[in-house]
Amino acid sequence: xxxxxxxxxxxxxxxxxxxxxxxxxxxxxxxxxxxxxxxxxxxxxxxxxxxxxxxxxxxxxxxxxxxxxxxxxxxxxxxxxxxxxxxxxxxxxxxxxxxxxxxxxxxxxxxxxxxxxxxxxxxxxxxxxxxxxxxxxxxxxxxxxxxxxxxxxxxxxxxxxxxxxxxxxxxxxxxxxxxxxxxxxxxxxxxxxxxxxxxxxxxxxxxxxxxxxxxxxxxxxxxxxxxxxxxxxxxxxxxxxxxxxxxxxxxxxxxxxxxxxxxxxxxxxxxxxxxxxxxxxxxxxxxxxxxxxxxxxxxxxxxxxxxxxxxxxxxxxxxxxxxxxxxxxxxxxxxxxxxxxxxxxxxxxxxxxxxxxxxxxxxxxxxxxxxxxxxxxxxxxxxxxxxxxxxxxxxxxxxxxxxxxxxxxxxxxxxx
Ligand code: NIG
Ligand code: FE
Numbered sequence: 001x002x003x004x005x006x007x008x009x010x011x012x013x014x015x016x017x018x019x020x021x022x023x024x025x026x027x028x029x030x031x032x033x034x035x036x037x038x039x040x041x042x043x044x045x046x047x048x049x050x051x052x053x054x055x056x057x058x059x060x061x062x063x064x065x066x067x068x069x070x071x072x073x074x075x076x077x078x079x080x081x082x083x084x085x086x087x088x089x090x091x092x093x094x095x096x097x098x099x100x101x102x103x104x105x106x107x108x109x110x111x112x113x114x115x116x117x118x119x120x121x122x123x124x125x126x127x128x129x130x131x132x133x134x135x136x137x138x139x140x141x142x143x144x145x146x147x148x149x150x151x152x153x154x155x156x157x158x159x160x161x162x163x164x165x166x167x168x169x170x171x172x173x174x175x176x177x178x179x180x181x182x183x184x185x186x187x188x189x190x191x192x193x194x195x196x197x198x199x200x201x202x203x204x205x206x207x208x209x210x211x212x213x214x215x216x217x218x219x220x221x222x223x224x225x226x227x228x229x230x231x232x233x234x235x236x237x238x239x240x241x242x243x244x245x246x247x248x249x250x251x252x253x254x255x256x257x258x259x260x261x262x263x264x265x266x267x268x269x270x271x272x273x274x275x276x277x278x279x280x281x282x283x284x285x286x287x288x289x290x291x292x293x294x295x296x297x298x299x300x301x302x303x304x305x306x307x308x309x310x311x312x313x314x315x316x317x318x319x320x321x322x323x324x325x326x327x328x329x330x331x332x333x334x335x336x337x338x339x340x341x342x343x344x345x346x347x348x349x350x351x352x353x354x355x356x357x358x359x360x361x362x363x364x365x366x367x368x369x370x371x372x373x374x375x376x377x378x379x380x381x382x383x384x385x386x387x388x389x390x391x392x393x394x395x396x397x398x399x400x401x402x403x404x405x406x407x408x409x410x411x412x413x414x415x416x
Contacts, residue, residue: 015049015065016411018042022071025392026051026376027362033354033392034375041075043382046410051376071386071406076357076395077374078147078383078409079338080364083274083295083325085152085185086137087168089130090121092330096303105304105332106256109228115155115189118330122155122165131168137328138172140336147383147409148179150325150368152222154188159208162186166217178409179383181368183250184209187223187230187238202234206241213245220271220369224252225261232259239268248369254278255300266290272323272367276310277301284311288318293367295323296351296359298344299333312349322351323367324359339395339403346396353396382411 019041026034028051040057042050042065050057061068095108095117108114122130138149151169156162166182173180186205194201212218221242225235229252239249248271253261255275262273266286273279273287274295287294294315300306315322326341327333335341342356351359365374373381386406389395394403407414 015042015044017067017069018050018061018065019069019071019075019386020054020061022073022075022386024051024376025074025076025357027077027358028375028377031354033357035392039075041376041384043408043411046382048376048378048380048382051378069406073386073388073390073405074392075376075384075386076145076392077361077376077380078385078407079145079360080148080368080370080374081141081146081325081328081338082148082150082272082323082364082367083152083297083327084141084150085154085327085329086141086149087130087134087151087153087165087172088118088122088155088330089125089133090118090330091334092117095331106228109189112192114228114331116192118155119157119161119189119191123158123161127164127168130164131171134168135172135175137336138176138178141326141328141338142176142178142407142409142414143404144337144339145385145387145404145407146178146338147385147407148181148365148368148370148373149173150181150183152183152185152188154185154222154224157186157189157191159204159211162208163212163215163217166212170217177412177414179370181219181370182217183220183222184212184218185222185224187234189224189229198230198234202230202237205238209241210245213247218247220248220250222250222252225259225264226252226256227259228256232261232264235261235264239264239270243268250274250295250367254280254283258283262287262292262294265292271369274325275300277306277308279311281311281314284314284318284320287320293321293323293363295325295364295367296345296349297325297327297333297341298348299335299341300327301348302344303332303334309349312351321363321366322355322359323363324356325364325367340399342396343399351396353393356396357392383409
């Protein structure tokens with residue numbers, strides 16, 4: 001381990017903090033958990049300054065750091081939720097009941113429910129109220145270990161309401177002190193005022209993007225490429241607009257049918273293709289060649305009672321990294337825990353707990369284009385979680401419960 005430490009006797013040069021007494025799942029290896037038993041990890045200026053075995057520390061912890069934290073259990077990198085729609089108003093519990101009685105997601109969407117019912121709810125509330133309703137979901141994700149959140153627009157579907165959603169997403173990051181990456185998803189559904197005029201709506205989507213980007217509200221661009229969403233030609237126009245601004249793209253791809261969405265992501269050198277239940281072998285090969293991440297969303301798979309599995313073996317065989325996310329949204333995935341997403345991925349997709357943890361950390365960071373987090377390594381952000389577990393595989397095992405003992409983002413502690 002590189003020594004990046006302070007001189008023990010220069011107190012102003014000490015590390016900000018050090019945690020000892022826990023094992024570390026660094027994930028800093030091509031396979032395995034990168035485990036270090038009886039480890040120690042120090043941070044300074046929001047970044048990891050030292051990682052290794054406690055007995056290899058260059059001095060006594062209290063001489064090396066201003067704060068010494070006694071941990072136990074295991075420490076992992078902070079979890080990264082790389083696909084959420086957690087900014088919304090209201091809920092769709094009634095629609096859930098209708099689906100239990102036999103209505104399909106598509107039936108409900110075509111009848112003006114689904115995404116559009118959340119659009120009505122979002123348009124009705126002001127920015128502060130939207131924040132008030134959304135913040136508890138972000139807090140729940142943080143409390144269960146997520147220190148980076150991606151948040152999409154897509155329930156506004158007009159300039160002012162898309163802007164309102166993206167502003168709320170940014171305010172969540174400021175209020176919680178975690179990284180929020182915003183994604184522009186105006187091409188999520190066709191708003192009623194554009195019924196029958198999807199291409200004209202895409203003209204607007206393309207026109208709003210540079211204005212929102214100018215305000216610093218957009219980190220990436222997404223679309224819903226689906227029979228009940230937008231077709232590949234329309235998606236391509238949205239992607240072209242992103243490319244013109246140098247913004248990375250990602251896509252709701254091949255969730256309910258194969259429209260070649262994941263292949264389109266690969267063609268544009270995009271960050272990720274998400275859902276991907278119906279992705280073809282050709283698209284998997286294209287993703288492997290382009291370096292796109294497959295973002296698996298087991299919450300939506302579970303709630304929609306899907307039966308078509310993503311092409312997991314093909315992803316493995318071609319070395320396409322698989323990330324996990326909650327897809328936290330009121331319709332298809334009212335899921336507010338990354339750990340629960342990991343459990344669902346292990347159960348439904350037979351991911352190993354190790355794949356699930358990598359999917360929730362390293363690969364999820366890659367799906368957001370972030371290379372400063374996802375593993376415990378000197379120089380990475382000091383985003384980490386201390387868990388009350390005996391082995392990291394428990395993170396993919398327990399359903400519910402409270403396992404996160406402490407959550408640190410940028411070296412700041414969030415749970416007491
Ligand atoms: O990721 N598929 C489209 N978007 C969301 C669902 C949004 C909603 O139903 O409100 C998804 O599943
Ligand atoms: Fe989604």
